């Protein structure tokens with residue numbers, strides 16, 4: 001099996017073979033889920049804790065369902081955004097949790113790098129469910145699986161990522177994954193919402209939708225991350241929709257069979273026209289949600305295998321190399 005990670009902290013450290021291994025397994029789980037075969041026991045006996053320091057509906061629910069389908073004992077802790085403090089508090093929380101001996105921690109945090117830091121302090125598998133504007137690996141993986149199932153491949157596609165790229169961990173993780181898989185990536189955003197250093201990302205950069213969407217296979221829209229803005233990034237939502245919101249007129253520049261994606265939650269009439277979001281011939285937004293569960297099942301499965309193998313090896317060593 002070619003998946004060597006002990007944590008899933010981002011797309012950056014993954015090799016393409018690891019991505020493919022995970023997507024292949026998730027593909028099987030997606031088919032099983034569709035057939036109603038949803039009860040498995042690969043994670044039986046393992047305790048999984050969800051710690052979301054930032055609000056979430058779909059990602060938290062998706063991880064919870066994935067964990068339960070794999071047979072884990074799943075617990076979601078209510079972490080109020082108001083109680084977040086940086087540094088010591090996070091480490092203290094981690095140490096407290098670690099003392100309860102969980103096997104898997106799923107963590108979302110508003111600060112970039114917080115989940116990596118936490119992973120260094122605990123001895124269980126950690127999955128990043130989104131850290132600040134840094135990474136959101138399972139989102140990029142579920143997007144990749146959705147694209148692969150819709151287009152029949154995950155390479156040599158022309159993919160436009162549009163909107164608030166500067167504040168988006170979804171965009172960062174997708175740029176890395178889709179780049180590793182040798183796709184042509186176009187970034188479309190007003191200059192105020194382009195990240196600094198964008199020229200080093202290996203993407204084509206556009207500030208207008210008509211030119212940027214020309215002949216693309218995939219249109220990936222992003223939410224305006226208002227909670228990460230301190231004002232002044234867009235003139236008004238109306239103006240933003242006019243120039244960057246995906247409507248039928250702009251979508252007409254993409255390939256005729258281009259698919260439309262959005263990670264949710266959507267602001268209808270701001271980033272995307274509601275009719276397009278609901279158009280089952282173009283929009284794969286519901287499929288993204290569906291693939292999310294399958295991708296998280298696969299990620300949990302692969303990490304649990306590595307966790308059990310590492311513990312087995314440690315136990316063997318403690319036993320002087322003799323099998324217990």
Ligand code: NCD
Pocket residue numbers: 058059130136139169170222223224225263264265
């Ligand atoms: C994304 C996130 O939280 O980064 N949403 C999600 O995971 N469902 C995108 C977003 O919030 O805009």
